[in-house]
Amino acid sequence: MGKLKLKLLDLDETIVKLNEMGAKKILLQLPDGLKPHVFEYFNRLSSGFNIIVSSESFYGACDIGSRDVYSGVDAIVQLGHSEIPNIKYPKPVLFLEYRDSHKIEFRESMFDSLKAGGYRRIGLLCSVQYIDHMHEVDAVLKRIGFTTVTGIPDKRMKYPGQVLGCNFSSAHSIQNSVDCLLIVTTGKFHGIGAQLSTETDVFILDLNDLSLKNIKEETDRFIRKRYASISRALDAKKFCVVVDTKVGQYREKVAGVIVERIREMGREAVILTANEANPTDYSNMRCDAVVFTGCPRVPIDDAEKFAMPILTVTEFQMLFSRKPPRRYVMDEIVAVDEIRA
């Protein structure tokens, strides 16, 4: 999925807003996909403002870089993500979202398997950059006789139907009123997350190959792999419990509860802060397991980089809480602790 189309705020509007707020010094954050355009953005903005470009990778609107940098600027301009409404950002942040602008023909026959499976009411979800495509799919489904319902997000997301790797509230909101969920996305992670977060059937419409797939088998494989990985923590004596200092991942209170539970079990825990989870740090600390309270994708996507098991918050609960959930549960972030500038 190639070209990107900036939407909602263009640079002219951004410049007007920055002037209105009297901002002089600006931090500019670009995701890796937009870094080839850095000179263009820098040149446009630097005629009126003192611009610092962050070269660090960042993964979402949960991340405005390190406090050392953002505390010295008047505002942040972040490209590529949509705001997380319930974060109290310590500085004004202007988000320039992008949408995939690939022209896609959604043929009616793509949805034959839904008809054949007896699904009539379809719940619609998407990764936010594909929201226009979700609307196109919505129109096709309605034209061929399906009823559609778009997911309603909680306050961590901005748009109906939107899902994040850390939040599937849009899926929860409609799971009982539809026959299945259909998520317009690329890759499998959001589909697996939606499947783990609900009891209903989940299909992904993968825009990479325009295939419609039931995600159940993939989800079962995911669960087996995670259990194999996290069960190694059962006998752990020493835990590192990590609080990620990114503004939208900061869950110190959750980490405190986990540490308390570990100590109740007669084991040892240290609470740590980190802006990036560096596997070598935990090896140096000789801990037997890590519990990571920041982005739930880190323990899942990066597990193989760690010498010891690394658990999400809900995986810790599955193994060690007094009343563990009966099935695998995805860690979802609903709200975070406030970080002050």
Ligand code: SF4
């Ligand atoms: S916490 Fe992770 S999944 Fe959630 S917005 Fe941030 S990077 Fe994305």
